[in-house]
Amino acid sequence: MLAIAIAISVATNCGGDEAVEAPRASAPDTATIRPTVRTETPVPTATLNVAGCHSPRRADERYRVVAQDEGAQDYVGAVEAALAKAIEHAGSVYGWTPLEPICAHLFSHDDSFVQGLQQVAALSPNFAAGIGDRGGINGVDSHTGNDAIFLNLSAVRSVPFIATHEYPHIVQGYVEHGAAPIWFLEGISEWEAGRLQGDPNPTWISSFVEIAHAGGEPELSRLVNGHQWLELNEPVPAYFKVRLALMYLERIAGPEAAPSLLRDENIVDPLVDFEPAFRILTGMTVDEFDDQLLPFAEELIAGSG
């Protein structure tokens, strides 16, 4: 059973290619950059270390970090430290650690990132180009078949933060039983990155309050599948909101609430099964919970003032 579960997880977690029906856990991320779709696909020019993860592993090797261009070399140590911490933390909270090393490929330019998404992650040229200015994506290293993280260092404010955000998406692919909504999965990733790495944007809660008062944040109930996330014109408010949602969930339902929802075997269809399980834990529908997030943010600001 274990081998079957892993094979399915890898297949559904492979890089957010548009050919995949529901790339829920593979949505690209950035905390700082708006997505734009390029009209031209860059011609691959850099010499990448595409097989950088394809050498014998050490017995206890949990991750391997590969600098794919010269500018990325300086960040290898920081990503190794972030992954070591994230892997240890997820092992205790979600009960999963990788059997094969996670490959983290680092790129210091949009163009080498797009090239790497094609040559290492095996994404289509158009899809890769469309997410070329995002900060990161999880997927599969096509040379080893292992789970992988692809980071565009030019597009992120904090490299350890984004590396720590991407790792839980890999864990989610193995731990969840079918179909948690994307707001919940992205919220877990943002919440874990924030608590393990601190925050690259310390005023994010105030920013959220400002955006929410202007009506600029999306409803959680409209963020169910990965396509809805990818279609956001303004992803930053959504990242703020889903992180706040996970903080609030922990406040009202305790630290075990998110891991237990993620592992809930009864959640097979995100549109049907998540809500009843969520309601048992919180006493609220997702919409009622959503309505509490702005007051919660204001309470946090008042409490820290």
Ligand SMILES: [Zn+2]
């Ligand atoms: Zn994410």
